[in-house]
Amino acid sequence: xxxxxxxxxxxxxxRHLLPLVATRPVGNLRVGIHxxxxxxxVILNCSVSHWTIDSLMEKFPLEITAxxxxxxxxxxxxxxxxxxDALLDLKIGESLLDQNDEWIATYVQExxxxxxxxxxxxxxxxxDKKLERLLYPEDVFIFNANQIVFDLEYIRIxxxxxxxxxxxxxxxxxxxxxxxxDVQHAYLDSSSGPIYIAAGVVVESNVTIKGPVAICRxxxxxxxxxxxxxxxxxxxxxxxxxxxxxxxxxxSAKGHEGYLGCAVIGEGCNLGAGTTNxxxxxxxxxxxxxxxxxxxxxxxxxxxxxxxxxDQSMLGIQSKINTGTVIGVGVQVAVSKFIPKFxxxxxxxxxxxxxxxxxxxxxxxxERKAAVKHxxxxxxxxxCYRQVFDDTWELRNRIINxxxx
Numbered sequence: 001x002x003x004x005x006x007x008x009x010x011x012x013x014x015r016h017l018l019p020l021v022a023t024r025p026v027g028n029l030r031v032g033i034h035x036x037x038x039x040x041x042v043i044l045n046c047s048v049s050h051w052t053i054d055s056l057m058e059k060f061p062l063e064i065t066a067x068x069x070x071x072x073x074x075x076x077x078x079x080x081x082x083x084x085d086a087l088l089d090l091k092i093g094e095s096l097l098d099q100n101d102e103w104i105a106t107y108v109q110e111x112x113x114x115x116x117x118x119x120x121x122x123x124x125x126x127x128d129k130k131l132e133r134l135l136y137p138e139d140v141f142i143f144n145a146n147q148i149v150f151d152l153e154y155i156r157i158x159x160x161x162x163x164x165x166x167x168x169x170x171x172x173x174x175x176x177x178x179x180x181x182d183v184q185h186a187y188l189d190s191s192s193g194p195i196y197i198a199a200g201v202v203v204e205s206n207v208t209i210k211g212p213v214a215i216c217r218x219x220x221x222x223x224x225x226x227x228x229x230x231x232x233x234x235x236x237x238x239x240x241x242x243x244x245x246x247x248x249x250x251x252s253a254k255g256h257e258g259y260l261g262c263a264v265i266g267e268g269c270n271l272g273a274g275t276t277n278x279x280x281x282x283x284x285x286x287x288x289x290x291x292x293x294x295x296x297x298x299x300x301x302x303x304x305x306x307x308x309x310x311d312q313s314m315l316g317i318q319s320k321i322n323t324g325t326v327i328g329v330g331v332q333v334a335v336s337k338f339i340p341k342f343x344x345x346x347x348x349x350x351x352x353x354x355x356x357x358x359x360x361x362x363x364x365x366x367e368r369k370a371a372v373k374h375x376x377x378x379x380x381x382x383x384c385y386r387q388v389f390d391d392t393w394e395l396r397n398r399i400i401n402x403x404x405x
Contacts, residue, residue: 001088002046003068006111007037007075009052013135017076018292019310019328019345020137020249020266022388025052025060026075030234030249031140032147033155033196033214039079042154044087050075055387059380064111072114073105074133078143080150082129094123098131137308137326138289138300140247140264145193145230148212152176152194164188174211193229222255234267245279245304249311251375262306266329268369270314277321279306287324290342295395297341300324310345312366312385329388330362344399345392354403356396359389 007027014021020029027036027050034042041048049063050056051072064070071087083104086096090107098104104127108114132143155176162179164170172190177183180199186207188195193212197203200218207225214232215221221233222240231243234250241256246263254260256273263277280303281287287305291298307325309315315327316334327333328345335351343349346357363382370377 002044002071002107004064004070004111005040005044005046005048006062006064006070006072006114007040007048007050008072009050009056009075011074011076013076013133014053015293016136016291017134018137019326020140020264020308022329022345022391023056023266023311023384025050025056026134028060029134029140030232030247031078031134031144032149032232033151033198033216036075036078039151039154040073043079043084044071046071055391056384059384066112067110069107069109070111070114071105071107072111074103076134077104078132078134078147080130080132083127083131086125086127086129090125091123094125096125096127099126099128104131136291136298136300137264138262138302138305141230141245141262142302144232144245144247145212148196148214148230148232149194151214152196155196172211198235216250246306251373260306262302262304264308266309266311266313268312269309272315272317272319272334274318275315275321276319277306277325278323279304281323289324290326297324312362315339328392330357330385332357342399344396346389347396347399354400356393356400359386362389 009025014026029036037048050060051062052060087105092107092109095106096104106114160179161176167184169187174190174194175188177197178199181197181201183197183203185205186203188209190211195209195211196214198217201215203221204223206223207221209227210229212229213227216233217235219233219237225240226242228244230245232247233239234248236251237248238253238255242259244261246260248265249267251267252265252269254271258274258276260277262279287300287302288297289300305324307321309327310329313327313331320338322338322341325339325341327343330346331343332348333339335349348355348357366377
């Protein structure tokens, strides 16, 4: 068994996953119940750290205890049973490659050996089974349902679930409620997939949940909410209205009526009352979505694809989101018309103006929000946001100048 795992984050597909990874390594994305790093920590029972981009290294440091054997794994790989077996079978100096000759992992005596081997594969082992990688933001909700099921195979070993109290309407036998959750007078249908409700969760009356669904720690599902299959609500979030095929990283709020579908929402976001997104084009063509690498629209080849929102973005009440919209980090939007298909990071957008969000104002907003919600915002967090602000300056100004002409 490995003692240390390094999630290699400097991968070619990283920038395609923006804005979701502007503030975190790929291995910190949530797919299923857990973030990728947490999955691997449980699966391999070892320490996990990230070899990420320079601007994130202080917040997500590379922590290697030397000398020690290290497994280095591509950060965008999603675990499955066959892959785990293949990784555990690796010998020192061997690299695992997929059917397309794409690198998956390397097992080394010391981490410096991997650094030296970059560009060289050493001894190669082929993996010809099913493999899922996160290449684009929509992959988070595409693979989410399978990962909920996968995660529960491991959680059931280590977590303690309680017997449902008898005051809910239950369909199916795949209901997993942790001790400390408060679930009363809800309709819980796990006939098509499991429902996982973590400790500290409050599910209010008249809520409908149809699995596979994961409601993570200390989140609140407000009365009357309808949560359809393939949804993960990350830790410390509040949700209401309709949600389908969506992943919320955590510490975010969609607390009122409105529809969220085929969507990925970052950390610290707020969707105002009545906010609704489209996920299907009227002409039934595949959905195109902005890609930071192309600086243009990319065809997702999906019939249904809703919205991707980066961390700490706020949408006003009754926000209308078109099919295939991308909203960056630290955005403030309050418009009566449809939100543009792409809103760059740190943009302030209203019916009367389009301007750069002054970083000092963003900083003060974080402080006020943290005080109210009892969150802890560190100087390192602020440095990460400042880096995103600086990195996206040219893109933001180009959009502003184009709109204001």
